[in-house]
Amino acid sequence: MHFRFAQTAIDTGPARLELLDSGAGGYVSFEGWVRNHNEGHEVTRLEYEAFQELAVKEGERIVAEALRRFPVKRAVCIHRVGTLTVSEMAVWVGVSSAHRGEAFEACRFIIDEVKHRVPIWKKEHYRNGDSGWVNCERCAAAPSVAHDHPSHHFEPAVSTTHK
Amino acid sequence: MQLKIQYYALMREQAGRSEESLDTSAATPADLYRELTARYGFTLAREQLKVAVNSEFSDWSRRLTAGDAVVFIPPVAGG
Numbered sequence: 001m002h003f004r005f006a007q008t009a010i011d012t013g014p015a016r017l018e019l020l021d022s023g024a025g026g027y028v029s030f031e032g033w034v035r036n037h038n039e040g041h042e043v044t045r046l047e048y049e050a051f052q053e054l055a056v057k058e059g060e061r062i063v064a065e066a067l068r069r070f071p072v073k074r075a076v077c078i079h080r081v082g083t084l085t086v087s088e089m090a091v092w093v094g095v096s097s098a099h100r101g102e103a104f105e106a107c108r109f110i111i112d113e114v115k116h117r118v119p120i121w122k123k124e125h126y127r128n129g130d131s132g133w134v135n136c137e138r139c140a141a142a143p144s145v146a147h148d149h150p151s152h153h154f155e156p157a158v159s160t161t162h163k
Numbered sequence: 164m165q166l167k168i169q170y171y172a173l174m175r176e177q178a179g180r181s182e183e184s185l186d187t188s189a190a191t192p193a194d195l196y197r198e199l200t201a202r203y204g205f206t207l208a209r210e211q212l213k214v215a216v217n218s219e220f221s222d223w224s225r226r227l228t229a230g231d232a233v234v235f236i237p238p239v240a241g242g
Contacts, residue, residue: 032242049171049172054219057219079242091241111242114242115240115241116239119171119213119215120239120240120242121173121239122241133173133237133240134240135238135239136237136240
């Protein structure tokens with residue numbers, strides 16, 4: 001499986017070995033980490049939840065698209081679910097290829113598409129005791145804005161919790 | 164008609180359950196969302212959601228049939 005979920009800490013060692021290919025000259029990886037702040041709030045932990053049956057299908061489609069669009073060898077993406085504390089790894093993407101340029105591009109493509117398309121949600125818990133579902137709570141408060149920009153909520157830029 | 168509904172994230176909290184079997188006359192996912200919003204007070208507008216039927220993305224106007232499994236998908240936030 002090229003896209004899967006991890007219930008416990010992501011082990012990148014074995015995942016990296018899945019990328020080995022005699023024609024590859026290297027690999028690029030991206031790790032998403034839980035950041036201690038988001039939009040002025042001090043974040044203490046995150047809860048990730050997924051509709052796993054559909055998420056795995058959509059994740060596999062994204063990896064397959066990356067392999068079609070870019071001349072890379074192999075690609076794998078692993079996403080955490082459950083409760084994560086600051087600095088824990090939320091997502092890992094690895095791509096091997098003959099040359100580095102396309103590996104960087106394919107890796108970027110996969111993480112961007114995963115953030116936009118895969119049914120995964122995160123709830124942030126803040127130092128002050130509040131909590132909220134990212135991309136949902138403020139949208140709920142201002143649905144009229146959302147109607148004008150239907151794709152806004154699947155944009156990763158504003159509310160993500162790591163870079 | 165009996166349908167199976169699963170709830171995730173904010174909608175799970177607002178519905179107070181993660182799944183249920185529902186006897187409904189809703190013909191489409193759009194009808195169903197209207198019915199469930201009246202019951203649970205979902206705060207997300209339908210335009211903010213996607214919907215899946217039997218674990219695949221679906222149109223809101225698809226004709227539902229008995230036994231279908233429906234999942235409303237709030238704005239996602241993976242990564």
